[in-house]
Amino acid sequence: MSATAAPKPRILVVDDERSLREMLSIVLNREGYEVMTAEDVGSALEHIRRGPLPDLLISDLRMPDGSGVDVLRALKERSPSSIGLLLTAYASADTAVEAMRLGAVDYLTKPFDVADLKARVARHLEAKRLAETQVAPPEGRKGQGFVLAGRSRQILDVISLVARVARTDASVLITGESGTGKEWTAREIHLQSSRQAQPFVAVNCGAFTESILESELFGHMKGSFTGAVDTKKGLLEAADRGTLFLDEVGETSLGMQVKLLRVLQERRFRRVGGTQELEADVRFIAATNRNLEEMVRTNVFREDFFFRINVISVRLPALRERAEDIPILAEQFLRRFAERMGRPVQGIAAETMRLLLGYRWPGNVRELENVMERGVALEQTAELSPDSLPPHLMDQPSASPAAMAALEAIPAAGFNLETHLQQIERMHLERALKQAGGVQVKAADLLGITFRQFRYLAKKYQLK
Ligand SMILES: Nc1ncnc2c1ncn2[C@@H]1O[C@H](COP(=O)(O)OP(=O)(O)OP(=O)(O)O)[C@@H](O)[C@H]1O
Ligand SMILES: [Mg+2]
Structure with missing residues (x-):
């Protein structure tokens, strides 16, 4: 019920100044972190090569044998989710920008306030832990701090x-x-x-x-x-x-x-x-x-x-009230699980997305997360196919226009009118195209729409 016991976060401190290394080592140890130290870029790189990799790097920017940026670059290559906090003697906008570009989350100007450093370290590690135990933050998070994904x-x-x-x-x-x-x-x-x-x-x-x-x-x-x-x-x-x-x-x-x-x-x-x-x-x-x-x-x-x-x-609105968020969330979960499980799937097939959009999601974002986890585990190809979705998503009433049309009443679980109408539209386009032997002008005629309209809709629904 309270925070679960996690392994101690590891911090690598790199600075050529011995007293500073020792001070940080003592202070951070007392906060419950496992601290490793290195006195120059060379031995820091050696640490990173050998492992174990730190969750957080605190590095001086300028050292006799190189730059903290090089240490950060090497760390990011091996462990992209690790966090860099750089210490600079002078606040130069250029180095700050360069550091941020590399994915350093933060930098501090020397001399710094130890309480401030401790607070920042705790916050960065907490953010990292949350991102790992739940879902990777969307691209936009860096610098602005949001993990709530969506565009609705x-x-x-x-x-x-x-x-x-x-x-x-x-x-x-x-x-x-x-x-x-x-x-x-x-x-x-x-x-x-x-x-x-x-x-x-x-x-x-x-x-x-x-x-x-x-x-x-x-x-x-x-x-x-x-x-x-x-x-x-x-x-x-x-x-x-x-x-x-x-x-x-x-x-x-x-x-x-x-x-x-x-x-x-x-x-x-x-x-x-x-x-x-x-x-x-x-x-x-x-x-x-x-x-x-x-x-x-x-x-x-x-x-x-x-x-x-x-x-x-x-x-917080139910997911079905903000269907625009489904693609973003689904893709984010897909990337996350594919990476975590080392699976080949990279994208979502159009037909699969259509089913995801038409479903009512009584369990909301958590249910979508579970569906994507299951899908990623089952999918053998690079695209998530409808077959990798749970059966109840495949034969939902709203996914079948014919079944819907036969109903006299709205199902108790409700349905998504817009998706339903789109499915009917798509069904008729497919039928007309088939009847017209694949000739689009004829299919348009059959449906009483212009060729241009037909072409637009065929593209929208990705008809072959
Ligand atoms: N906007 C969002 N962006 C990214 N992930 C989200 C978002 N909203 C919810 N999630 C994901 O959905 C999952 C469920 O969220 P959470 O546990 O906060 O729901 P809840 O409302 O507390 O559910 P319950 O009522 O069942 O306790 C989280 O683990 C998180 O991964
Ligand atoms: Mg809850």
Whole structure:
């Protein structure tokens, strides 16, 4: 429920100045990183050749035997996802530009503030970890910090709202159907906020009984209940100065809501069985796929608590409401999984894309992600073919115009009218072309459209 234990991130420090190397080594070690050092470009290159490869490189820019840029270039060749942080004695725009072009994420001018360096290191490593455990960030991320992919009006609105919200400390409520990216968005807000270098702690409020959730959140004192053999800090303390993500907040009991309300109002709390008041310096982000307003009306959710957590609300649209995002997301997942699994598939066949666009995606982005993972694993060629999709995507009602036309009512699961009409259009174009023996002018005549219109549509639907 909190961040999972991951291997220690590795950092390579390269500087010809011994005192600086030693200082960084001690400071970063204390932060829990595994630190390697090199005193010049030559031995840094040797480190990179031999491995293990660092997740992050901190390198001086100018050294007697060469430049930190060369070290970064060598590292990027072997490990493209590694991050470079360059140290320069003078802030020169040229070197900064050159470093950024190489994929150095950051640079610092000497002398630098150690606290600032630590914060940047933590943030870059966290961003790298997130990108690896989930999906590679889209190209646009560098320098601007977004991992929310998409080009629909709706998602662009979400992205700009996230950027504005991140600058405040206000409580946020994220709503949306299952799999729309609620946790993903919460993490993004955290990463863009001033709390970015501090922990992001997620707790699933629906997964525990009230008393367990209480002691998980607030911690408990030794002996405060049977089984409390030791004093334990809660997640509120773990998230100190960071962000606490209350997932599935709609599942909390009324009793728990009172306790959380108090923390939100007073920014103080006590461990279970404790007498001491502790301070909660935490930013709250809550998420739910339920309709809290309705729950307030029916008295299963407290109105005062609702207003406290819902200072700013972010609504994530269902994937079917923003079908324009399907191609971008699908291609991004495809690239990611193909690279990760070492598979040959590079693109998506037009027919496959048509099926992806026509599907309703009840499980939203997560379902699309799963479908692409499965597809990449099954596909033997360079293009993802319809056969590599799960069967229910192939024979969805909306994918079959004939079946749709035979229906008297709209299926309960609904369908996408635009896709449906396009499929019918395509079907008639194919029929006409076949009947006309492949002669386009004749096919156009059969359909009562001009040759130009026919040619345009044939191109749009990629008819042979
Ligand atoms: N805009 C986006 N760009 C890229 N990936 C996304 C985007 N939105 C969601 N994802 C992907 O979808 C997956 C599901 O997102 P997330 O777990 O945040 O959904 P959720 O709304 O919390 O779902 P649930 O309600 O089931 O908990 C993530 O792992 C992420 O890979
Ligand atoms: Mg979630």
